[in-house]
Amino acid sequence: MKANVTFPSSQLAIAGILFTPDDHTGGRLPAVVISHPGGGVKEQSPSVYAGRLADAGFAALVFDAAYQGESEGEPRGLENPFQRAEDIKSAVTYLTTRADIDPDRIGALGICASGGYVPYAAQTDHRIKSVATVSAVDLGSVFREGLGRAQDPAVLQALLDQAGALRTAEAHGAAPRLEAWIPDNAEELLETATRQFRETYEFYRTPRGHHPRANQGWVLRSIDLIAQYDSYAMIRLISPRPLLMIAGSEAETAYFSREAIERAAEPKRLVIIDGASHIDLYDRDEYVTPAVAELTAFFGTHLAG
Secondary structure, three states: OEEEEEEEEOOEEEEEEEEOOOOOOOOOEEEEEEEOOOOOOOOOHHHHHHHHHHHOOOEEEEEOOOOOOOOOOOOOOOOOHHHHHHHHHHHHHHHHOOOOEEEEEEEEEEEOOHHHHHHHHHOOOOOOOOEEEEOOOOHHHHHHHOOOOOOOHHHHHHHHHHHHHHHHHHHOOOOOOEEOOOOOOOHHHHHHOOHHHHHHHHHHHOOOOOOOOOOOOEEHHHHHHHOOOOOOOOHHHHOOOOEEEEEEOOOOOHHHHHHHHHHOOOOEEEEEEOOOOOOHHHHOHHHHHHHHHHHHHHHHHHOOO
């Protein structure tokens, strides 16, 4: 079963979908908050996982981040890691107000960029009783250092110069400048791009995963917020609550999960899905199915009554 819901986060209305088991007849359910990738929306990979978790007996809440999708917030496309974390905490708050949800059995799952945002939020929100990620990414690191940490430091400095100039321009009435997550004219890039870029393009820009509200661009001055954000600096604070991180063996982003697990305190577990890339874990059944099996067992154990 699915129901459209809204809840407040920093005085903005956040649009969500609550998945519940079809056979639920009463009683309080364990619940999982699921947060979407950068450039994504709730109807994409979060709903893939939410539907599977609902089939396994959980309530699952997916939602669009503030400034994105169907949620409120101007300028559209702002990517603010600190607001993203607040949205996750606000989703937890919303679930605690519902009579059909057990407030003491709420977990959280983050996918891609939200695989950074969810652990970051959970570090200080003890209401999140168990924490999981799929294809986790620290967006701050990606923008500071590039994927694989091969970016020239001058790139970030130039972006920060632009961010300051754009803030000034907006103060004088200019429209916010949007930067595409994936360029519209990517055909030439695809010939030399990494597998990560090619598969991201395929997911977001073809019928495979396209959604009209997804991947419409991010406000370029967001970089001065993103660059000072570190997903995993304090990840040890999640302990003694359990942490599960799932990554594909072929994912160019898998190093984020490996390094985060090394920094985290027990109990913690890293699961590598053999053969899967970063994007495969968004929707490819042969890889999502074993990931969901791990998540179902994890949340089933740690959100037990």
